Amino acid sequence: MTIDYTNIMIDKTAYLSYEEIQKMLDYCIDNDRTRDYMLILTLYRTGRRITEIVGKKPYTRKVGLRPCDIHDEELIEFDILKKKHVKRINPVTKRKLSDVKLNELRIKKMPKRSLKVVDEEYMQFLLRFIKMEEIRFFDRVFPITSRRARQIIDYISRKCDIKRLKGNIHPHNFRHSFAIHLLKDNPNDTGILRQVQELLDHQDINMTMQYAQFTQQDKKDTLNKLFKK
Numbered sequence: 001m002t003i004d005y006t007n008i009m010i011d012k013t014a015y016l017s018y019e020e021i022q023k024m025l026d027y028c029i030d031n032d033r034t035r036d037y038m039l040i041l042t043l044y045r046t047g048r049r050i051t052e053i054v055g056k057k058p059y060t061r062k063v064g065l066r067p068c069d070i071h072d073e074e075l076i077e078f079d080i081l082k083k084k085h086v087k088r089i090n091p092v093t094k095r096k097l098s099d100v101k102l103n104e105l106r107i108k109k110m111p112k113r114s115l116k117v118v119d120e121e122y123m124q125f126l127l128r129f130i131k132m133e134e135i136r137f138f139d140r141v142f143p144i145t146s147r148r149a150r151q152i153i154d155y156i157s158r159k160c161d162i163k164r165l166k167g168n169i170h171p172h173n174f175r176h177s178f179a180i181h182l183l184k185d186n187p188n189d190t191g192i193l194r195q196v197q198e199l200l201d202h203q204d205i206n207m208t209m210q211y212a213q214f215t216q217q218d219k220k221d222t223l224n225k226l227f228k229k
Contacts, residue, residue: 015176016162016169023160036152038129039142043153043171045122047178047200050149050171052078054142065141067130074123075115080201114201146171175200179211 016024021044028037042053042065055064062079069077118126126141135141142149150170157169179196186192197208 015180016173017177018181020160020162021174021177023162024156027156027160033156034129035133035142036156038125039149039152040156040174041122041125042142043174044177046076046078046116046118047175048078048116049175050146052080054144054146054149055140056146063140066138067135067141068137070123070126071115074118074120076118077113077115080112080114116199176211179208183211 021040024040025037028034028040039053042048043050046053051062051064053065056062065076065078071077129135130141144152153171153173154168157163162169179200182196182199183192193205193208196211197205200208202208
């Protein structure tokens with residue numbers, strides 16, 4: 001029995017179904033939007049944040065995905081960027097932090113680089129795209145800003161009539177989709193939650209647990225499979 005998780009998930013805005021993602025990819029193909037096709041495919045097949053893919057100013061430090069970041073065995077090196085805003089005011093004393101202290105905090109919160117595995121099919125798509133577009137070794141694969149990427153995703157989702165009650169479709173929806181689809185497709189794999197945690201760079205597994213929203217039907221199917229053996 002196939003379950004439509006779009007209709008039974010607790011938060012229907014958190015992710016996109018396979019059909020919705022394919023609809024957006026098909027739109028890109030039909031309208032000769034090769035770069036946008038690869039952008040959507042990269043967001044979904046890697047589970048990375050948009051700033052890790054397109055880069056973040058200043059691009060000299062946070063440059064996004066480049067051909068030089070691609071390694072053997074389906075490995076890509078990403079700048080792992082997290083929302084760690086440095087506050088200028090000490091929340092306890094309410095005093096303004098000195099420039100020295102601010103710089104110390106910024107250094108501690110710089111992005112780290114991490115090798116991430118991707119599937120073989122996506123890697124072939126990516127290498128073909130780089131060759132076709134003649135992207136140089138140290139150039140960005142997607143030379144756009146994160147704001148422009150959000151506009152592209154919003155535009156294509158509207159054209160495909162993909163909507164959510166809580167707002168527009170945005171790049172982070174694909175990160176949620178990456179995690180939820182992995183969990184839903186491997187309900188009996190005890191190690192999949194740990195793998196998803198590592199793939200998403202979650203320091204706390206409780207963050208990853210937010211994606212594991214199993215329904216009563218999920219649990220029933222698990223029991224049926226177990227006792228049919």
